[in-house]
Amino acid sequence: MKKFIILAAICAGLAGTLPAGTGGGDEPQVILIKNATIIPVVGDRVDQGQLLIRDGKIAGLGKSLAAPDGALVIDAAGQFVYPGFIDGYSHFGLTEISAIASTSDVREMGKENPELRVIWAINPGSVHFGTGRVNGTTAALVAPSGGTFPGLSALVKMDGWTAQEMAVKEIATSLINFPMSPRPSGGEGGGQQQESKVDVTSKLVDKIKDYLKEARYYLKLKKDAAADPKLPTPETNPKYEALAPVLDGSLPVIISVEKDKDIELAIKFVQDEKLKAIFRGCGQGFKVADKIKKSGIPVIIDSLYAGPSDPEDGYDAPWRNVVALAKAGITLCFSSGDDSSAGKDMPYHAARAVAYGLDHEEAIRALTINPAKVLGVDQRLGSLEIGKDADLFITTGDPLDPKSEVKHLFIGGRHTDMKNYWDNLYEKYKGRPLRKG
Amino acid sequence: MKKNVLIIAVAGLFLAAGTGLFGAAPVEKKLLLKNGHILPVSGEPFDGDILIVGARIAKLGQDLPVTPDTEVVDLQGQWVMPGIIDSHSHIAVEGNVNEGGDLMTPEVDVLDVINPEDINIYYALTGGVTCVHTMHGSANPIGGRGIVLKLKWGASADDMIVRQAPRTSKWALGENPKQSNADGMGKARYPKTRMGVEASIREIFEQAKDYMKRWEAYDRKAAAAKGKKDAVLPLPPKKDYRLESVADILRGKYWVRCHAYQSEEMASIIRLCKEYGVKLVSFEHGLEGYRITNELVENHVAVSTFEDFWAYKWEAYNTMPQSAALMVKRGVLVALNSDDAERMRRLFFDAAKAVRFGGLTELEALKTITINPAIILGIDKFTGTLEAGKDADIAVFSRHPLDPYSVCQMTLVDGKVYFDRAKYLEDRQKAEEAKKKAAEAPKPKDKKD
Numbered sequence: 001m002k003k004f005i006i007l008a009a010i011c012a013g014l015a016g017t018l019p020a021g022t023g024g025g026d027e028p029q030v031i032l033i034k035n036a037t038i039i040p041v042v043g044d045r046v047d048q049g050q051l052l053i054r055d056g057k058i059a060g061l062g063k064s065l066a067a068p069d070g071a072l073v074i075d076a077a078g079q080f081v082y083p084g085f086i087d088g089y090s091h092f093g094l095t096e097i098s099a100i101a102s103t104s105d106v107r108e109m110g111k112e113n114p115e116l117r118v119i120w121a122i123n124p125g126s127v128h129f130g131t132g133r134v135n136g137t138t139a140a141l142v143a144p145s146g147g148t149f150p151g152l153s154a155l156v157k158m159d160g161w162t163a164q165e166m167a168v169k170e171i172a173t174s175l176i177n178f179p180m181s182p183r184p185s186g187g188e189g190g191g192q193q194q195e196s197k198v199d200v201t202s203k204l205v206d207k208i209k210d211y212l213k214e215a216r217y218y219l220k221l222k223k224d225a226a227a228d229p230k231l232p233t234p235e236t237n238p239k240y241e242a243l244a245p246v247l248d249g250s251l252p253v254i255i256s257v258e259k260d261k262d263i264e265l266a267i268k269f270v271q272d273e274k275l276k277a278i279f280r281g282c283g284q285g286f287k288v289a290d291k292i293k294k295s296g297i298p299v300i301i302d303s304l305y306a307g308p309s310d311p312e313d314g315y316d317a318p319w320r321n322v323v324a325l326a327k328a329g330i331t332l333c334f335s336s337g338d339d340s341s342a343g344k345d346m347p348y349h350a351a352r353a354v355a356y357g358l359d360h361e362e363a364i365r366a367l368t369i370n371p372a373k374v375l376g377v378d379q380r381l382g383s384l385e386i387g388k389d390a391d392l393f394i395t396t397g398d399p400l401d402p403k404s405e406v407k408h409l410f411i412g413g414r415h416t417d418m419k420n421y422w423d424n425l426y427e428k429y430k431g432r433p434l435r436k437g
Numbered sequence: 438m439k440k441n442v443l444i445i446a447v448a449g450l451f452l453a454a455g456t457g458l459f460g461a462a463p464v465e466k467k468l469l470l471k472n473g474h475i476l477p478v479s480g481e482p483f484d485g486d487i488l489i490v491g492a493r494i495a496k497l498g499q500d501l502p503v504t505p506d507t508e509v510v511d512l513q514g515q516w517v518m519p520g521i522i523d524s525h526s527h528i529a530v531e532g533n534v535n536e537g538g539d540l541m542t543p544e545v546d547v548l549d550v551i552n553p554e555d556i557n558i559y560y561a562l563t564g565g566v567t568c569v570h571t572m573h574g575s576a577n578p579i580g581g582r583g584i585v586l587k588l589k590w591g592a593s594a595d596d597m598i599v600r601q602a603p604r605t606s607k608w609a610l611g612e613n614p615k616q617s618n619a620d621g622m623g624k625a626r627y628p629k630t631r632m633g634v635e636a637s638i639r640e641i642f643e644q645a646k647d648y649m650k651r652w653e654a655y656d657r658k659a660a661a662a663k664g665k666k667d668a669v670l671p672l673p674p675k676k677d678y679r680l681e682s683v684a685d686i687l688r689g690k691y692w693v694r695c696h697a698y699q700s701e702e703m704a705s706i707i708r709l710c711k712e713y714g715v716k717l718v719s720f721e722h723g724l725e726g727y728r729i730t731n732e733l734v735e736n737h738v739a740v741s742t743f744e745d746f747w748a749y750k751w752e753a754y755n756t757m758p759q760s761a762a763l764m765v766k767r768g769v770l771v772a773l774n775s776d777d778a779e780r781m782r783r784l785f786f787d788a789a790k791a792v793r794f795g796g797l798t799e800l801e802a803l804k805t806i807t808i809n810p811a812i813i814l815g816i817d818k819f820t821g822t823l824e825a826g827k828d829a830d831i832a833v834f835s836r837h838p839l840d841p842y843s844v845c846q847m848t849l850v851d852g853k854v855y856f857d858r859a860k861y862l863e864d865r866q867k868a869e870e871a872k873k874k875a876a877e878a879p880k881p882k883d884k885k886d
Contacts, residue, residue: 099618099750128748307779311556314865315563315782341748348786351841401841402789422757425727426795430763435731 030054031415032067033394033408036076040384041083041368051081053390056413061384072415074408076394082364083384084138084158084391084411085347085399086371088300088333089254089280091340092129092140092156093122093163098339107146112211115242116151118142119170122163130420132336132343133158136399136406138391139381141172141371143254145338148208150175152242153254155375157391159411168377173278174246178257178266179204205265212273215240216247252276252376254300258309260287267295278374280335283309283317286324293328298374301325301366303337304349319356326362333371334363351400363400389413465491468852469503473512473833478519478800478807479822487517489829492851496825515846516837518803519822520567520830521784524741524810525694525721525774528557528571528781529586529597535574536581540614540626541641543606543682545581547571551594557778558597559590562856564782565832565845568599570814575609575696575721578628578638579683583607583694585814587830588848590855603815605718606691610634610702611752618750631702635709642713645683648674689716692815694741696721698752700728707736719813722776724756730767739770739813744787745794746780761805762795772810789839799839828852 031053038049040061052060052068067073096103105121122142132140143153153173160166181201218240225233245251257266258281270277279285280300285292292299301322308317326332336346350363372382380389390413397404409416468489476482477497485499488507503509527534531550536542551571561569567588573581585602612618614634616626628634651674662668685691693710697703697720710717720726723740724747726733733740745758764771773788775781788802797805811821820828829852836843848856 097748097751097754099612305779305783307560307782314861315560342745345745348841352783352786355842355844398841402786402793403839403841405793422759422794425755425757426759426763429727430766432728432731434767435735 029413030059030068030071031074031390031410031413032065032071033074033076033081034065034067036079036081036394038081038384039083039364041364042383042385049081051384051392053410053413056390058384058386058388058390058392061386074394076407079394079396079407080399081384081392081394082136082399083368083382084393084409085136085367086333086375086381087132087137087140087336087343087346088371088374089143089153089302089335089337090132090140090343091145091338092132092142092158092343093124093126093340094118094142094144095340096123096126096128098341106144108144108151111147112149112239113144113147113151114149114174114246115238116144117154117171118144118151119154119163119167122154122156122166124160124163124166126340127421128340128343129158131422132340133409133416133418134344134406134420135347136393136395136409137336137343137346138393138409138411139168140343141335141375143173143175146177148177148211149239149243150177155377157411159414159416168380169375171251172375174243174251174253176208176253176255178255178262178269179208180258180262201262201265205269209269209273212243212247215243219244219247246275247273249274249276252278252374254278254280256280258283260284263288264291267291267297270295270297282325283321284313285330286317286321289324289328289330292325293330298331298333298370299325300333300335300371300374301349301353302335303339303342303345304352305337305342305345316356319353319358322353323357326358326366331370331374332362332366333374334366347400348402351402354400360400464506466852467495467504467507468829469501469507469509470517470831470833471501471509471511473515473517474837475823476516476518476803476838477823478803479824484514487823487829487831489831489849489852492828492853494823494825494827494829497823510847512833516834516843517823518565518832518834518838519807520820520832520848520850521565521806522772522810522814522816522821523561523566523569523775523781523784523806524719524772524813525776526561526569526571526778526781527574527776528561528569528778529553529555529594530571533574534572535576537574537576540577540628540637541579541679541683542573542577542581543579543686544679545573546584547573547581548584548598551584551586551598553592553594553597557781558586558588559856560778561781562588562590562848562850563845563858565785565834565838565848566781567830567832567848567850568811568814568816568820569781570605570694570810572605572694573607575607575613578609578614578634579641579686580607580609582682582691585816587828587850588855589850589853599816601816601819603692604690605694605814606686607694607696607721608638608706609696610706611696611698612750613696631699635702635705638706638709641680641683642687645680645687648677648680649684649687686715687713689714692716692718694719694721698722698724699755700725703738704729704732707732707738711736718815719770719772721774722753724753724760726769727756727760727763727767730764730769733764734768737770739772739809740764741772741774741810741813743776743780744773744790746776757794758790759795762791762797762801765791765797765801765805766795770809770812771805772813773805774810785834785838785843785845786841789841792839799837802839 033051038046050065091106094106144151152171155169155172156166179201221234225231246253277297281302282299304318306318336343369382372378393406393409395404395406470487486501488496488501531552536545572583583605585599586597658671719739719741726740747756784806788806791797791802808821811817820830831849833847834843846858
């Protein structure tokens with residue numbers, strides 16, 4: 001009973017502060033942004049340019065577009081237009097308040113849950129979607145966490161009435177938390193806390209391989225039975241079923257891996273199992289950058305609010321690492337990591353990498369076209385090109401600079417309300433009369 | 438008379454030592470930081486030099502004269518600001534920061550458990566931090582005593598401790614002392630409500646007041662009996678180390694730093710401290726402080742807070758990244774702190790966020806990580822700004838410290854360089870070359886017997 005009361009109180013609290021994110025109503029279908037500096041990411045930058053949005057898509061981009069009749073015209077003189085940022089790994093909509101279990105759906109019990117879909121659990125009313133949009137993020141990969149096979153991530157837009165409507169891909173990737181030896185502080189996933197003389201990591205990798213072998217055998221039995229009615233059909237196993245597209249290489253799998261030795265093991269694992277892999281983390285990737293490059297596996301950078309994986313790597317390792325990976329020619333994506341309440345900080349992670357030597361344009365690509373390509377949605381997202389989704393934002397300056405402010409943001413051509421949970425509190429409390437002392 | 442002679446003689450000895458009569462005189466090192474964009478925080482930014490003599494800033498200005506004994510560092514237009522001060526930290530504390538075995542532990546002291554070899558001291562320096570307030574955790578309504586450290590990496594704990602800083606007493610309200618988020622064993626302890634937390638503080642205060650009365654009565658009786666023949670000396674009350682510590686809080690010996698989140702628990706504890714005459718200096722975190730700025734200003738209570746860390750528990754949910762700026766704008770003394778060894782390395786970046794979220798000026802933002810925490814810690818007379826006569830606690834950045842691409846290049850504490858990025862890069866390169874060489878060297882053949 002007591003628990004229920006607490007829950008009810010929290011729910012009431014949340015309901016009272018639901019963000020006014022979702023647009024709708026009499027939105028104009030045609031919007032012209034004019035006089036802006038446009039950075040399309042794919043293609044050359046356009047100074048004093050115009051961008052036309054029609055029916056949710058980018059309909060025009062150039063220097064001399066006229067506003068069609070009835071169009072909403074936004075004068076963005078002195079401002080900049082970028083394609084919406086794509087967060088390469090997040091828990092948006094899965095956790096509201098991390099300490100309160102009743103507001104969290106990010107981690108299931110057990111180690112092997114490859115069949116779990118985040119699309120079943122995402123809360124489109126989470127305030128973190130609204131606050132996460134503040135710096136230009138328009139889409140995010142939402143991933144489950146924990147265990148060896150956490151489940152299936154979804155790629156969603158950062159605004160919408162329902163999770164299904166928000167989804168660009170209800171199933172975007174599978175995930176594997178690769179065994180770690182030893183575990184870096186603050187990381188998630190399995191692994192050993194202490195360094196061991198025994199090669200524990202390889203043994204744990206063998207366990208994963210055994211599991212995949214069982215899944216392959218199951219799928220073969222099923223296939224054989226389908227071809228030959230005389231053979232028995234195995235009992236349906238949803239976990240193995242979920243791994244089928246991973247095993248045939250049609251669904252990418254994000255492999256979280258941190259240390260150099262583990263990365264080498266993971267590359268071999270991916271090649272042995274013929275997986276379409278994306279690495280996430282790779283905090284010590286700089287030590288094996290050439291090997292990652294050779295494997296062709298792209299890397300999602302974790303939150304850079306982190307210390308070095310090993311003090312021996314030097315204090316600046318998290319940022320230097322990104323620079324080295326980019327220099328090796330590896331396709332990089334940024335992400336906000338496992339704290340959805342810090343989603344807005346993704347461009348700040350990129351900024352820290354730029355501070356330590358990452359090329360600024362490369363940083364922008366790692367926030368836009370790279371994740372679009374890696375997640376297989378570059379025909380729709382990731383750049384300002386005619387025919388693509390009108391997911392973009394207008395900002396006052398460099399989008400990696402915390403002092404810049406996103407003034408307008410469009411998702412699917414919808415002029416998304418930038419007023420979020422924080423702004424509502426701010427508006428209210430800045431109005432409290434000052435007491436004259 | 439005899440005494441005076443002795444004093445003069447001793448003073449003479451010191452004077453003699455100072456002028457070199459007794460051999461090696463301590464010559465104060467002179468260091469000139471030349472050609473910097475200087476952000477003194479206490480005054481207008483300017484392009485110029487800083488002369489450091491010994492541990493102090495001797496002079497700021499343009500084209501300061503160089504004597505032959507002055508070491509010169511050409512900053513080549515890099516940016517110079519006062520060393521960053523983190524007013525809420527738990528680094529360099531050996532072992533657990535919480536004495537969770539009891540509800541009230543005002544007598545435990547971080548001073549006794551400083552670990553000068555904590556790598557986080559070095560990491561802090563790499564982010565321009567020169568000074569931290571390191572504390573007991575937030576498990577108890579009244580926790581332990583905190584201490585101010587200067588981050589002299591490589592020196593002893595004793596050398597790092599800032600003795601001139603007022604001692605602090607760490608309190609905590611809300612979810613942590615009432616163990617709302619604790620599992621297992623922790624769940625059994627009183628209190629379970631904010632009412633209980635406040636009641637527990639009042640209870641120990643009353644116990645301490647009674648304790649003080651008992652000692653006062655004894656002291657009176659003992660004084661009266663003194664020198665009287667045949668007087669029976671009274672029996673002293675039992676010493677209670679814990680109540681002695683609470684008594685010291687009531688006597689104002691400790692500056693109270695109270696961990697709290699919700700506005701109403703803060704407003705209530707302001708009244709409690711007023712009632713008992715306790716020196717409440719600041720709320721720690723104070724994520725809802727923006728709701729009670731009038732009360733904070735009227736009672737001269739500061740807030741040491743996060744720029745934008747939130748939503749990790751219920752009491753941290755009703756806030757916004759504009760909170761710090763809104764409090765500043767409404768007159769509250771605000772410091773941005775880390776509470777975390779990793780966040781500590783990027784407090785300058787947090788300050789930049791306060792410009793965007795809530796609209797602080799760059800100067801106001803810089804103050805939240807320099808002079809404001811210095812005032813809260815009572816060390817503003819000798820650090821927190823770049824001024825002649827103050828300690829040479831200085832951070833050098835490649836760009837303006839609020840620029841997103843700025844990198845800390847050098848950190849000085851008491852005039853000594855404790856972090857130098859150029860040196861770090863050089864050392865790393867040497868180490869890498871040595872490693873490469875070792876790998877390439879022909880391996881000695883295995884002996885076969």
